[in-house]
Amino acid sequence: MVFLHVNVDHVATVRQARRTIEPDPVVAATLVELAGAHGITIHLREDRRHILDRDVHILRKIIQTRLNLEIAATAEMFGIALEVKPDIVMLVPELREEITTEGGLDAAGASGVMKEGIRKLKGAGIRVSLFIDPDSQQIEASQMLGAEVVELHTGSYANANAPENIEQELARLHQAALKSHEVGLQVNAGHGLNYHNTRQICQLPHLRELHIGHSIISRSVFTGISEAVREMLKVIRDATPQS
Ligand code: PXP
Numbered sequence: 001m002v003f004l005h006v007n008v009d010h011v012a013t014v015r016q017a018r019r020t021i022e023p024d025p026v027v028a029a030t031l032v033e034l035a036g037a038h039g040i041t042i043h044l045r046e047d048r049r050h051i052l053d054r055d056v057h058i059l060r061k062i063i064q065t066r067l068n069l070e071i072a073a074t075a076e077m078f079g080i081a082l083e084v085k086p087d088i089v090m091l092v093p094e095l096r097e098e099i100t101t102e103g104g105l106d107a108a109g110a111s112g113v114m115k116e117g118i119r120k121l122k123g124a125g126i127r128v129s130l131f132i133d134p135d136s137q138q139i140e141a142s143q144m145l146g147a148e149v150v151e152l153h154t155g156s157y158a159n160a161n162a163p164e165n166i167e168q169e170l171a172r173l174h175q176a177a178l179k180s181h182e183v184g185l186q187v188n189a190g191h192g193l194n195y196h197n198t199r200q201i202c203q204l205p206h207l208r209e210l211h212i213g214h215s216i217i218s219r220s221v222f223t224g225i226s227e228a229v230r231e232m233l234k235v236i237r238d239a240t241p242q243s
Contacts, residue, residue, distance in 0.1 A: 002202055002240045004233055005039035005068055006032045007190075007213025012042075012050035025051065026058050028217075028225055035229035039066035039087075041211050044080065045094060046072060053080070060084050068211070070131075073105075078117035082124055089121050090129040090151060090211075104133035104153040107141035118146050129188065134176030142185060149186040151211060152176050154201060158192025166200075173204055181206040195219070195235055202239035210236065 011028040015021070029040045040063050042051045059067055069086035071077035072094035081089045091114065093105050107130050121128050129149035132138040133156075142150050157169035177187045189201055190211030198210065212232060220228040 002207050002236050003038035003209045004229070004236055005041045005066070005190075005209055005211045006037045006216055006229060006232075007041040007043070007211055008032065008217070009041075009043050009050045010213055010217035012052070012055060016050055025055050026062070029059055029063060031225045032229050033063065033065050035226040036233050037065065037229050039068055039209070041068040041070060041090070041213070043070035043092065044077065046074065046076070056080070056084055056086075060086065068129075073111065073114035073117055075113055075117070078113075078120060081117075081126065082120060085124065085126060088127040088129055088149065090131055090149075091118075092131045102155070104135070104138060105130050107132055107138045107145055107147075110141065110145055115145065122146055129186075131190075134172045136176070136179050139176060139179050139183060139185065142180075143183040147185065149188055150180050151188040151190055151209075152180070152204075153191050154189050154193055155191040157201070158194070158197055170200060173201070177204045177206050195231065198232070198235055199239040202236055203241065 008025040008028045011023050011025040014023055032040060044051050044056055066087040068088045068090055069081055070090045070092050071081055073091050091105055093103060118128050127149060128147045129151050130142045130147045131151045131153060132142055134152045139150060152173055157173060160166045160169050180187045186208050187206045188209040189207060193201060193210060193212045194215035216228045216232055
């Protein structure tokens with residue numbers, strides 16, 4: 001079974017376009033859960049461009065499934081995560097100029113702040129996931145850092161157009177999934193996944209969770225969020241090999 005975790009940042013992006021109170025990502029998260037998703041993902045960015053501190057605190061109180069908090073590896077963000085205690089903290093690289101998270105985390109070049117932050121999170125009983133490119137050096141480094149989970153960045157796969165490039169990216173992800181499992185890491189994947197390209201990702205060995213945001217929230221504009229979640233759940237269910 002591959003679990004679907006829905007990223008509701010994009011609802012907050014619409015709200016912040018007007019700096020108003022709607023649409024509320026908290027309401028979205030509740031509906032996403034009711035539609036059958038297995039978890040909610042939010043990224044509290046340093047510039048607070050979409051998710052706000054208020055969202056994080058309310059969601060921590062009301063989410064019944066699992067709350068995944070994405071943060072950059074900074075002292076401020078580690079402090080918030082330790083206070084909020086989400087079910088899992090996903091460390092991601094963050095650049096102010098980027099539109100969305102572009103590359104994977106450099107686990108191999110982890111700073112002292114990152115190492116210390118991971119140690120404290122684990123000490124507080126919070127699972128740690130690192131969002132990395134499908135690269136064996138980064139996988140080994142993630143394991144050395146004490147992460148229990150890696151989220152393999154599917155952005156290059158999602159952006160590939162030519163069939164040979166798609167195959168090449170899938171092969172990289174396949175190798176990375178095998179390697180991650182071999183060193184004891186839970187295998188998650190995400191970024192740029194939609195109702196078409198998710199099918200092949202569901203074939204990755206040892207895949208546990210998908211984290212999907214933009215395509216589901218985009219579809220929800222036309223279908224409503226509950227239907228958009230149910231349709232993605234069906235895509236995943238139909239494409240996942242039965243074990
Ligand atoms: N996983 C991580 C670590 C992300 O940063 C994002 C985007 O915020 C996603 C998954 C979801 O990506 P998308 O919105 O392209 O589905």
